[in-house]
Amino acid sequence: MPTPDRTSLPEIVGAGRELLELGGLDGLTMQAVAARVGVRAPSLYKRVTGREALIALVADATLRDLAAVVQRAADAAGADPRDRLRALARAVRAFARDRPAAFGLVFAPGSELRLAPERLEAAAAPVLAATAELAGADHALDAARTFTAWANGFIGMELAGAFRLGGDVDRAFEFGVEALVGAVAGSTVAGSTVAGSAGAGSAGAGSAGI
Amino acid sequence: MPTPDRTSLPEIVGAGRELLELGGLDGLTMQAVAARVGVRAPSLYKRVTGREALIALVADATLRDLAAVVQRAADAAGADPRDRLRALARAVRAFARDRPAAFGLVFAPGSELRLAPERLEAAAAPVLAATAELAGADHALDAARTFTAWANGFIGMELAGAFRLGGDVDRAFEFGVEALVGAVAGSTVAGSTVAGSAGAGSAGAGSAGI
């Protein structure tokens, strides 16, 4: 009769997520994960290819949560696409504040993570739906990229403590929300008339995207 | 008669910058730096406190270069603040493409870097000057933060290969530039009338900021 397994993949990923928030990526060591799940480091390799794969699983779980949060926020915001965009931006910001290290991992500029395309699409879908309504199908993708770039950029800078010139950061965020909502709604955009071609995609590695 | 020094701090920082672009932060090891400057790893500690300090020096040098690039782009763009913003965004994007790893380091969401305030101000000054003209003193800081967040976010996502839904990324960039220039110019911003107070600043650690 075989003894019951002493740990599991979900437990390992969970330990990784906790350690990530506690001590950053440096704190996410195989030994620390192993200790947290009550096992020795070599045993982890029964369920995970290695540290990089574990980090990818942590990122995937984070992105899955983010997609759910974002979907819920959009649903709760009602029919007005402007309100949905505002709600999306605020929901992502709250998510990032709640799990800063995980957010930083998923949206890190240099990471070589291969996030699952279906997760990316799930996270991006609500923004795209809103911008399609506001900017029209031709500009939906450009508008979604503009809005997402601003939101991710703002939140990333805020997490990094990059707003150091004083002023009210909450006010700057709301200013940005309104500026982007207005801009994406097209009233000030000197829109080109190029059709929004959805090509093959460059399929590069990278962080959460659209 | 003492023998001449076999290396120097600038040489070490230069080696660090090269290694960063060649192999990312993981490739920036003390041993690799030492080998590149023709010395053994322990000797580096004569000129640098440790690896983290070296990384901070690399980031500082990068930010210094970026500030110079940005200043030059603004100067060359002429008197129209809209043109200056367009030129700034494109200059930062070109800089990031030229040195992606260094850009990622300086603008990483989670980094614990303590960039020098004077470098940050130098890098931010041209944007602030342009937004002050476009949005007025009351909204200059909010507008600069909005524009910078979008630019950093877009470039970071592009570097990470995060635009995977097809379409033309260059077109998305230009769409974003025009959207932000228009938004920052205030035509669509439902501006609050709160005065732009430049308070003490939260003085947190973090990446390049404004």
Add this chain to the structure above:
DNA sequence: ACCTGAACACCGTTCAAGT
């Protein structure tokens, strides 16, 4: 004064040996 080899405390990862 600068440089070095040796050493220490960590990593990630592999693997033969245990149960």
Add this chain to the structure above:
DNA sequence: ACCTGAACACCGTTCAAGT
């Protein structure tokens, strides 16, 4: 089948010893 200790190849960093 899962787990482990021991080992290996790396790290960053310290320090006594060399010149």
